[in-house]
Every structure is written in C-alpha cells, then in structure tokens.
Amino acid sequence: MKNFELYALTPATSNLPRIEGLQYVCGLTHTAIMSAAPQKVLTLPQSRKQLLTAAAQRQARLEACMDPGPLIVCRPQFFISHEDVQALISANRPLLDRLVARLTGxxxxxxxxxxxxxxxxxxxxxxxxxxxxxxxxxxxxxxxxxxxxxxxxxxxxxxxxxxxxxxxxxxxxxxxxxxxxxxxxxxxxxxxxxxxxxxxxxxxxxxxxxxxxxxxxxPAASFALLDPSLVDADEIEAAIRHLGLQKPLSEEAVTRARQEALRQAPQHANYTKRCAEIAAATARLDAEARLFLCDVTAEDQARLTNLQQVA
Known part of the structure; x- marks a missing residue:
C-alpha cells in the first residue's frame, strides 16, 4: 500500500476545489485532503530554503481548501494509506466532531x-x-x-x-x-x-x-493541530487489560471501567485516561488490530481575552 501525506480533514464532502498536488479521499463523515504524490522510499536532506518553500506551498494549498468547511490541519510529514483513512476518522470521531464545532466559521x-x-x-x-x-x-x-x-x-x-x-x-x-x-x-x-x-x-x-x-x-493550525500516532496491537491489549475489560468492547463499558480505575488508582490517572482513549477507539472500530489515535496540539497556551482576562 502506498502512503500519502495527510494535510487536513474536513467535514465537507463536495465543492472542494481542484488543486494541483492534492487529492481527496472521502470517508463517511469527513474528507481527507492528501498529497497527490506518494511517500518517497528514500528522502534526502533538504536545505533551509527547500524546507521554507515546501512549508509555503503546503500553506497555500490549505488556504485554497478553506471555503467549503473548516479544516482540521494535520501536522506535517504524517503519511497514511487510502485504506486507513476511514479507520482514522472512525477511531477519532468524537474528537473530530468537537474540533469541527469549535472551528466552524x-x-x-x-x-x-x-x-x-x-x-x-x-x-x-x-x-x-x-x-x-x-x-x-x-x-x-x-x-x-x-x-x-x-x-x-x-x-x-x-x-x-x-x-x-x-x-x-x-x-x-x-x-x-x-x-x-x-x-x-x-x-x-x-x-x-x-x-x-x-x-x-x-x-x-x-x-x-x-x-x-x-x-x-x-486555517486555525496554531490553535488546533492534529497529531496522529500509531497504536499497535500490544498497546491495545495492554489498555484493555489495565481497564479490566473483555472483548467485544463498547464505549459505555469503557466509560464505566475508566471511572472505576480512576477511583481505585488515582495515582495512575494519566495512564488510565490514555488507556480509555485507546479502548474507546478500538470499540468504534470493532476488532481492529491497530489504530491511529489523534491528539491535538497548539503552538502555545491560548490566552484568555476580554471579560475572562478582567475576571
């Protein structure tokens, strides 16, 4: 399978412009905006000028795709196959829905x-x-x-x-x-x-x-940048085991197990929450051996403005 760089996800499934160097892969609820050229087997070191040119080209392409709907921009140099796009969308559906609500308009x-x-x-x-x-x-x-x-x-x-x-x-x-x-x-x-x-x-x-x-x-990439990472089968099994769950999983069962684990071992809260995210994503995919789980990063902590600052 060939991998392509994921530029962004958008809830829009139509009216996306034709742009040289880009292709669109439609999922059930979102469209993936991807590079048209597949990932190279071997990449040579690039000069500062080449990196700046590539970054400017990427930004121009993203801005050209803004009108049909909000863009959830992905970090640079994340590559994924066409076949894995829908799995990524399904595994991270609640997060993507929250970002769409936050960034629309x-x-x-x-x-x-x-x-x-x-x-x-x-x-x-x-x-x-x-x-x-x-x-x-x-x-x-x-x-x-x-x-x-x-x-x-x-x-x-x-x-x-x-x-x-x-x-x-x-x-x-x-x-x-x-x-x-x-x-x-x-x-x-x-x-x-x-x-x-x-x-x-x-x-x-x-x-x-x-x-x-x-x-x-x-696009609001400084405020919400999608950062996907691959979770393999061993990590999935460890997460399920930590929460004391059995397959087949349901999101309701994961929520209950998360609450119980946090109550019994609050000192492991961060790991428990991560395990719950992995288990919930697994439940949405139904028997996937691996998955892509997304975090959201920002360039800095957003500053409160207006009345929040005064308060």
Whole structure:
C-alpha cells in the first residue's frame, strides 16, 4: 500500500476545489485532503530554503481548501494509506466532531508588529516612561534600558488590547528582539472589518515607526493541530487489560471501567485516561488490530481575552 501525506480533514464532502498536488479521499463523515504524490522510499536532506518553500506551498494549498468547511490541519510529514483513512476518522470521531464545532466559521490571522528601535527615544521622549529621565542631569544606560522596557510593556499591552477585543483566543508565537508582537488570533470570518479597524488603531500609535505584517485568513493550525500516532496491537491489549475489560468492547463499558480505575488508582490517572482513549477507539472500530489515535496540539497556551482576562 502506498502512503500519502495527510494535510487536513474536513467535514465537507463536495465543492472542494481542484488543486494541483492534492487529492481527496472521502470517508463517511469527513474528507481527507492528501498529497497527490506518494511517500518517497528514500528522502534526502533538504536545505533551509527547500524546507521554507515546501512549508509555503503546503500553506497555500490549505488556504485554497478553506471555503467549503473548516479544516482540521494535520501536522506535517504524517503519511497514511487510502485504506486507513476511514479507520482514522472512525477511531477519532468524537474528537473530530468537537474540533469541527469549535472551528466552524473561524479563521486564523498572524499579526507581527516590529518597531524602529533607533527612533524610539525621539518618538517617545515625552512619554510617561521616559520624560523624567531627560530631566535628570545624568542618565545611565541601565536607567534608559529600564525606561524603554517599561515603555515597551505598555505598548505591547495596548496592541494586545486591540487584538484581544476582537478575537476569541490569542497565542504568542516566537518573536525577534525588535518585535513588539508576534501573535496568532482566532476570530469569526465576519469580523474581518473589526480586524482592519484594530490594525488601523495600532498603526495610529506610531505610523512611521511600526512595521505591521498580517498573514491570513488561514486555517486555525496554531490553535488546533492534529497529531496522529500509531497504536499497535500490544498497546491495545495492554489498555484493555489495565481497564479490566473483555472483548467485544463498547464505549459505555469503557466509560464505566475508566471511572472505576480512576477511583481505585488515582495515582495512575494519566495512564488510565490514555488507556480509555485507546479502548474507546478500538470499540468504534470493532476488532481492529491497530489504530491511529489523534491528539491535538497548539503552538502555545491560548490566552484568555476580554471579560475572562478582567475576571
């Protein structure tokens, strides 16, 4: 069997665009968006330029598939056969349903804001953070560094207030030293005008000194990235044994066994929960010798916004 890279899953089963390099494999409830080229037997090391080009191509293909329905993006370099697609969907159906409910109508934007460090002292000389320093006879480098750091924190807070006011969630991404903000925000598609207003308000803080970059709309991969892993027959048997279950399995029996195991051995809670996930997926598949179990990862812990922050 040939394996193909899984780009994403979507509940849409029709109206997906024809895109060079992609193919669609329809399951009962979801469609798998996959690479058209099979996995290579041997892959040679790639340069940084090649990796960046491949990542940009992948992102462009995903964005072109957004309109028919929400995309549940898969981590890069996960390969699966056509024959295993439906089994993956069935094993992880409750998780996929929750992600569809969470992501329907939502898009992701990445907002990057840098400032002109060389002009900071000129622009903000009269700010509350710096004006007292310039009244002193002597200013040490440490005093100046503290003042600029305080100013930076205030500007970052102002920027984040504008963004969090329109978004459901915000995630901080790795930032360069000259960046005040490098964040991904999740918002409703209909809120694009509000995003434009927020960017205009941020730009007005220092039009000539801020460099603002906006990427999107894009699938919400920073907030929910599917991470499948193969669970073999030995792991399945160990999970069933840990829970004290017998085949054939049912999800109701798995739930009861999970509750009992957590009550009797709370010190093994994490392992018990993982075993229950494996057993429940096995019950959905009905006598599979192996399965693909999915976790969901995010690039960072989502920050609470609006009233949640105030509370």
């Amino acid at each position: 939502k898009v992701q934007y990445q907002i990057t804001i840098s400032w002109n460090e060389a002009a900071v002292l000129t622009k903000f000389r009269d700010s509350a953070e710096l004006k007292r320093l310039f009244r002193k006879r002597h200013i040490t480098p440490s005093m100046l560094a503290r003042g600029v750091s305080t100013l930076r924190q205030r500007l970052v807070s102002e920027i984040e207030a504008h963004l969090s006011g329109i978004s459901d969630q915000m995630i901080h991404l790795p930032a360069m030293p000259d960046m005040l903000c490098n964040a991904a925000i999740l918002l409703e598609r209909a809120q694009n005008p509000q995003l434009d207003n927020a960017i205009e308000a941020i730009d007005a803080i220092w039009t000539e000194g801020f460099r603002i970059k906006q990427i999107g709309p894009a």
